[in-house]
Structures are given as C-alpha cells and as structure tokens.
Amino acid sequence: MINEDQLNFIRKNLVKYLMEDYLPFPVNRSVCYEWANGLNIRRGGETIIYTGCSYQLAELGKRFDEILPALSKFKGVERFSSILKVFYKPKDTRSYKILRNIASVLKSSVDFGYLYEDEPYSGTILLEMGMVEEFKEYAKKLVEVFDSHGVKRIITVDPHTHYTLFRIKEMLSPSWNVEIVNYFELIKNVKVKGEGTFVFHDSCLYSRFLGMRDSIREVIKSSGIVLKEDEMITGKETSMCCGGPLAPINKETSDKIARNRAEALKSVHNKVLLACPFCYANLSPYVEAYDFAEVISGE
Known part of the structure; x- marks a missing residue:
C-alpha cells in the first residue's frame, strides 16, 4: 500500500496532467483517437461516440499504478513527463479493435460523429480516488469542450465513463x-x-449504480450468447468487484481481489465475458476473458 507522500504525489500529478492535457498520464494524445483512423466517422456533430479514453488507457493505467509511487522519489519527474507526452505512444491494438467493432455495430442504427484529437479523458480517476473538488473543477473543463463542439448527445462505450458523465450531469x-x-x-x-x-x-x-444489469444481459443473450449463472457468484447482490479501482492506492489488495474473483468465475465457466476495460485489465491475468464487443458482429 502506498504511503501518504506517494498518494499526494499521485494526486498532484494527476491534476496537473488533466488540467494541462485532458489526460491522466503523460502520453501522446494520439493514443486515444488513432483507433478511429480509416473508419470515416465524421468529425463532431450533435451526436458523438465518446470513449473517454478508457479502453485505450486501461492497460496503460496498470503500468502507471506500478511506477508512479516509485517516481515520487526522483527529482526531474516533470521534465521526464514532458518528454513522454511527445514521444510515448503505446498502442493497445486489442482496445482499438473493440472500439472499431462498437462503432461498426452502431453505424447500422445511429448517425454519430467523433471528436478525434479533441476528445478529452472523462475524469473518472478523480472521482474514484475521492478527489471530489478536483473532479468538479475538471468537470467544468470537460463540459466546456463538449459545449464548444455543439454536442447534444453522447454515446458512451464503458461503465466508468458513463457513470462519470451521469455524475457530472447530476452535478x-x-x-x-x-x-x-x-x-x-x-x-x-x-x-x-x-x-x-x-x-x-x-x-x-x-449493475449496481446504473441499473443496467438486466438490460445488458438481454442484449448479450439476444446475440446468441449463452450465459452460465450461479446466484452466489453472478447474482446482483452477490457478484463481486474485480478490484480494479483500488489499484492506484493498494495494488496488492487489488490483485488479491482479482484473483479471488477470477477463481469464483472459473468455477461457473472457464470463459469470462465482460463489458468493462478495467475489469478486463484486472481479471485477464487470471482467467480467459473477452469483452462483449470482441465476440459479436453486426448482421
């Protein structure tokens, strides 16, 4: 578990990166929007698909969870992060394929655009780390971006981004x-x-906060997927967290929760389906896992 100095370092740098670049980590912005290259999605518009950079940054986030506390001991981190923002362009080809498939199946029923290099990160990490005042400040900047592009309808693709926008709208x-x-x-x-x-x-x-558990299962089953259930493991009140949101402050406990959850799921079936990039990042080291958008296609 990280100490108070390390936590303060993480908080300080998260806010710095977000307020300067609309990203929680010092990476090149192209990481977030290159998935859309070649799809001919129009730029902007009143209705947009919004990734919040969640799929693109989920695996990268796990790496930063490991190295950020250690970086707090070194001087010159600011200069190092400035270099990363220019040159560090990690590509998670799996996440790109997922997002491209989501866009593909949406096209048959919805007309939407995309903000490309102007798409900001959602601010989820501030909310989940309890940085409420910082989240409120960032939320104002986020809304300004959407308003400046005339956005009236936002299509989200993951639970963390959806919940974050829900909280902003509520606020x-x-x-x-x-x-x-x-x-x-x-x-x-x-x-x-x-x-x-x-x-x-x-x-x-x-499942618990957005009330979408049953409706998501209906979509999954309508695609022809067979879901194996065990009320003690996959029930609404008994299903456990993957442990992912805890990783920035206590990676050891986060990993322990993930291992326990993976073992429970494997007792029901050896293949696990998910609909969240952070659940995948935390559970996939311990179980054969797939995102829903990986295993479906439009008719």
Missing part, C-alpha cells in the same frame, strides 16, 4: 442539458462470432 443539472446514452441501449441485430458460452462478470457500475 450541473439543469444547466448541462445533454443526453447521455450507452451503446448497449442502441445496438441492434448483433450476433456472436463462433461458439458463445460464457460466464458474465458484471461491472459494479453497470
């Missing part, structure tokens, strides 16, 4: 009159690719 209501909708609410006529039997790991946010 600013009624002044921020934007519709927030998740892609699970919009996709139609999708079918599973290949054999499709899984146990589904619910995102805590989708």
